[in-house]
Amino acid sequence: MTERHPIAWVAAEQSPTGLVDHPELKQYAIFARTDAERTQLALQKQAPLFAPILGYRYCSEAIVSEEAVPPSQQGIELLERPELNGQPGTRVPHLWVEGGQSISTLDLLDGPFVLFAGSCGAPWCEAASAVAEKLNIRLSAYRIGPGGDLLDAENGWETKMGISADGAVLVRPDGFVAWRSRKLATTPHVSLEQVLTRILCRTGAPLGRES
Numbered sequence: 001m002t003e004r005h006p007i008a009w010v011a012a013e014q015s016p017t018g019l020v021d022h023p024e025l026k027q028y029a030i031f032a033r034t035d036a037e038r039t040q041l042a043l044q045k046q047a048p049l050f051a052p053i054l055g056y057r058y059c060s061e062a063i064v065s066e067e068a069v070p071p072s073q074q075g076i077e078l079l080e081r082p083e084l085n086g087q088p089g090t091r092v093p094h095l096w097v098e099g100g101q102s103i104s105t106l107d108l109l110d111g112p113f114v115l116f117a118g119s120c121g122a123p124w125c126e127a128a129s130a131v132a133e134k135l136n137i138r139l140s141a142y143r144i145g146p147g148g149d150l151l152d153a154e155n156g157w158e159t160k161m162g163i164s165a166d167g168a169v170l171v172r173p174d175g176f177v178a179w180r181s182r183k184l185a186t187t188p189h190v191s192l193e194q195v196l197t198r199i200l201c202r203t204g205a206p207l208g209r210e211s
Contacts (some may be wrong), residue, residue, distance in 0.1 A: 057088070057090045058090075058176060060089075061198070061199075061201070062172070062178065062199050063089045063176070063178060063199075064088060064179035064195050064198060065088055065089070066182075077089070085161070086162040086169050086177055086180055087177065088178060088180060090176065090177055091175055091177070092109070092116075092169070092175055093105070093160055095152075095153075095156070096153040097150040097151060097152060098150060098151040098152075098153045099149065099150045099151070102153060108140070110140075111138065111173055112137070112138030112140050113138065113140070113172060113178070113196070114139075114171045115128045115139060115141040116161070116168065116169045117142070117143045117144070117148075117166075117167070117168040117169075118143070118144065118158050118165040118166055119144065119145020119147070119152075119165045120166040120184070121143050121166050122143055123166075123184060124141065124143075124166075124168040124188050125142070126189075127188040128141035128192060129141065131189055131193045131196060134193065135193070135197070135202070137196065137200070139196075145165070162180065162182065163180060163182050164182055166183055167180065167182045168181050168184075168188075168192075170192070170195060172199070179195045
């Protein structure tokens, strides 16, 4: 898989090197095979120990960036601080939610795309149903908060995901955040359809940035 290839090289290059002999850093050394590979992987310095697990984000056509100018679409970006905070291209964070029983957000990733909306994000869930039918895809949607499908057991869902109460986060089947909207779009069904059309490489209307 083109998207996965760069981080696979990071893991492969880390595995035989052993720990760097430094009492504070405790990092693995990365030795790119060629200068071209080092440039492609953006590895100008040592990568943190957990870089192949949490310390990177994808930069590809299957990720819709929040930035006005998207990052280079050449593979991955190593993060200065490995932290899962809902940023597109990173793994979706684990959070405990209540839905009859205490479950992890990760337990809800069971095959289809998943849309998580904030406590005031009912329009996103309605849009998800309509867009899934139109595009003929599987798309689960959950509103997290009072009166929603799930309760926020830790009372920190929106802060952790970097959205407001009416925002939403779209997660791919592999558990990576594909896109997020920090607040409710003017036409959520249009925004969501454009995003999924882009991610699925289908022909559609030009994609606008999140509102």
